[in-house]
Amino acid sequence: MRQKPAVHIIDDEIIAPLGWGTSANLTQIKQRQTAIKEHKISVENFYYAALFEEEKIQQNFDNLSFSKAEDFTKLEKLFLLTVHHLLERNPINLEETVLIISTTKGNVELLEKAENSIPEKSKLYSLGKTVQKYFNLKNEPITLSNACISGGLGLSVGKRLLEENAYKNALVLGGDVVSKFTRSGFQLLQAMDSEICKPYDKNRKGINLGEAAAGVLLSTEKQNSKIQIVGEATANDANHISGPSRTGEGLVKVISSALNEAHLEASAIDCISAHGTATLYNDAMEAQAFGRLNLQQKPLTSYKAYYGHTFGASALIESILSIKSLQQNLLFPSLGCEKIGVEPSLNIQQNLEEKKLKYALKTASGFGGCNFAMIFKNLKYA
């Protein structure tokens, strides 16, 4: 078989209510600070979520040269800012670069005002067009919408296209914002905790909503990168459209497949950034899957109690945090698990801990029965 080029992580960016820029996010995580707060909908109705202060986005956005060029949506501003930060630090050849956008609902809030005509910006592909226009990207952007694995799948798609030598670089973006649309839906599903969420805890009651954007620059040119994607896969549970397989069929399959691609045994994994939404069924399913692969003792972190569930951004942000763990040789604390409530018991990372880390596993699962796994390698220990 033809040798495929290796795919390296060149740079990353997280813009979230928790912090502006990846390092600001890490500062908060190291201090176990959450961005989730109570937000009032009406006098008697409230919910917990991690939401942006609109002024903060606007202040930063006003610095972009084209900020007044049209009426941008919140998510467009977040994506444009993410790309701006990444391109400012990395002067890449845009002719050899593909833009990949992961989002579940894009600018869905525009439908609230849609009367007879559908606003063009409510189409998900319009986000790619906006970014393409303002950064003069030559190649047609790729947009995907694959529920809660979207951000991770974006990295997989980038890696796959680079492996086929279709492009030299991939700029992978993930993002979603909180709207009445998603909030009311998760309320109807009774899937939200009325406090800060508690991943893997005995008393976990559901998710918190969150909004964020993130970006990762991938390249087949190593540059100074010390992190490589060595395995990844997606798989469907083929079980239920809105609940996971109880035995974690799809998750077991994607982890096995990613290990296989990386030529690794499960024992080689040093840490896991899991999905950990804090719903009863998701967390129970993950424990089953990790147990079946004998990964239950590996230090595991859920970041949902810092960010809420940021949907299209979540698996990308959490991949970035896996990468940061490897780069800094640090296990980051998982928030919200006081008494473990899954079977088999998992090794939830409670504190910031220094450790030599070579391989990090990122996983995610979502509606539609989809599952995702990716393994990052720290080349410092190659």
Place this chain on the structure above:
Amino acid sequence: MHKNHQISASIILRNHQVIFNGKVIFETAEDLELPAFLKACYQDLKIDYAKFYKMDLLSKLGFIASEYLAKDRKLNAETALILQNSAGSLETDLDYQESILDENAFASPSVFVYTLPNIVLGELSIRHQLQTENAFFISEKFDASFLIVYLQNLFSTNKANAAICGWLDLDKEGYNVFLSLITKDEKGKALTAENLKENYEQFKTRA
């Protein structure tokens, strides 16, 4: 590039016609509402699958198309599902949006679940018991070149042995469905972007 894989079958749902490998195999009057057309197809297929009635229209379209495509054959257990469209889950999004704006309407959690375009991939996976690679892409137009590169990677890394890929779109203007079955070591057209595109372009108007 794809020495071992071919386009072994294609299905088109357009203008209330079902076109299998270039031949009209079922049709109804064009003035039928879409749900009635889909129900007629379901009856034509002579299947019994209660979940069909719970699906949103995008999932029903994908379900019916894949039933015709996979009729009389067992799909390979490693058949990836790779779909594209331009409207995402827009029609169901609009239904749900209406239900949360109108205080007298009943907003339904099961409608909300269908406001993700990849739900149809879950429906097809369940129906054909495929625990395989899934992805739903959104693009303004059918992008055959992208699909070819993506499939090339899935096949050459052994992440899939076969695929159902294509275009599954529904908006106010109507529906437009084109799915191809890609398999290994079978008779069929060469798996190239040109051939996929040519198949897609057929039957834009009623035959």
